[in-house]
Structures are given as C-alpha cells and as structure tokens.
Amino acid sequence: GAVVSQHPSRVICKSGTSVKIECRSLDFQATTMFWYRQFPKKSLMLMATSNEGSKATYEQGVEKDKFLINHASLTLSTLTVTSAHPEDSSFYICSVASGMNTEAFFGQGTRLTVV
Amino acid sequence: LAKTTQPISMDSYEGQEVNITCSHNNIATNDYITWYQQFPSQGPRFIIQGYKTKVTNEVASLFIPADRKSSTLSLPRVSLSDTAVYYCLVGLAGGYNKLIFGAGTRLAVHP
Numbered sequence: 030g031a032v033v034s035q036h037p038s039r040v041i042c043k044s045g046t047s048v049k050i051e052c053r054s055l056d057f058q059a060t061t062m063f064w065y066r067q068f069p070k071k072s073l074m075l076m077a078t079s080n081e082g083s084k085a086t087y088e089q090g091v092e093k094d095k096f097l098i099n100h101a102s103l104t105l106s107t108l109t110v111t112s113a114h115p116e117d118s119s120f121y122i123c124s125v126a127s128g129m130n131t132e133a134f135f136g137q138g139t140r141l142t143v144v
Numbered sequence: 145l146a147k148t149t150q151p152i153s154m155d156s157y158e159g160q161e162v163n164i165t166c167s168h169n170n171i172a173t174n175d176y177i178t179w180y181q182q183f184p185s186q187g188p189r190f191i192i193q194g195y196k197t198k199v200t201n202e203v204a205s206l207f208i209p210a211d212r213k214s215s216t217l218s219l220p221r222v223s224l225s226d227t228a229v230y231y232c233l234v235g236l237a238g239g240y241n242k243l244i245f246g247a248g249t250r251l252a253v254h255p
Binding site: 033035063065072073074075078120122123124126132133134135136137138140 | 178185186187189190193231242243244245246247248
C-alpha cells in the first residue's frame, strides 16, 4: 500500500500563532487528499477534501479561512491552522486516495497542542 | 452516504474469536464495505474490504449477507495487540470518494 508521511508528528504552539502540517504521499501520485481531525476518544471528522491544483472543498462547519489547505502537487498537501487557539488542539490526520485503488491510505497523524 | 451502526465497545480475551457487526440498512448498490483499525495516536489502518458474501485475508474475515444490510468483521484468535478501535465504512470503493467515519467499536482484549 501507499506510504503517507505527515510532519510534524507532534507540535506545540502558542495561542495566536499559525501552524503548518504537511502530508506527503511518498510512493504514488495522490490526486485527492483528505484532512480529518479527531478529538480524544472520538471518531475522525472529515474537514476538507483537497484536489491537486484546485481549491479545497470544506465540510459544513469548517472555517476555510482558519484551516488553509494547499495541494500544490500530486505528492504534497498542507494544512495551516491560522491564529490557533486552545480549542484547535486536536489530532489531525491526512488521507490520500487514487482513482485506481480501492482503499484510502492514512498518515500517522499530527498532535497539535495550542497553549 | 450510508450511515453505519456498530456497538460502542466490546471486550474479549486473548485467543478468542471476535465478531463485530455493523448495520448499514441504506447501503447503495455500488457501495463497498470497508473496515479500518485505529490504535491511539495513529492514523487508521485498512483491514479488509468486501462487496458481498465472504472475504478473507491474512488478518480477518468479512461476512456480508445477501441483503448487504449488515456485515461482520471476524478477528480470529485475538491478542492484546488487537486492542483498538474498529471502524466500518460504507461507500464507493476508493478513488475520490470521501470516507465518513462513524463512531467505531472500541475493542479491549484482556489477558
């Protein structure tokens, strides 16, 4: 299966600052990537779908100006949490998909803590 | 997207077979059924996928009745390392289709 790498795996930032999370598909070209967030003991919640070269599609209730997604190439998508606040502290996970496969591949996740 | 219902939690003991059933009454004709496993602080990991009848791989079996309104993930002879959350997802297989996760089943395997 595909190898998906997220970086950083863990980050602590101060309230009001911005944090960028990278998601890389290491061994295949991902035309579509998905971003999820997960709170402790809760399920994954889809935030947005990013397509290479176009604007991301956000799920209802997700602020697009706060969670900036860029999918500039077939192997890299980034999620930037702008002006982070403590309530943004969560586990963020990316997923990659290809039209040729029948399963989605997930990154190892990024633990964001805003203090 | 078809909604899924699973038990919130299950307990088992090492060496036992564990069956987790998922209900998906509104499954569409083209939908596949996929199961993922998630350990704490890790991304989900694909376990198995099927469309109908029975699918088996090296880690699990998936049983799907003829009406496809439910499915059962079977884990043979579980070990402590199988303690995780298991998610049943229903939708078009792969590609550009977004995956919506339900609540999942938290499986605890005891010595």
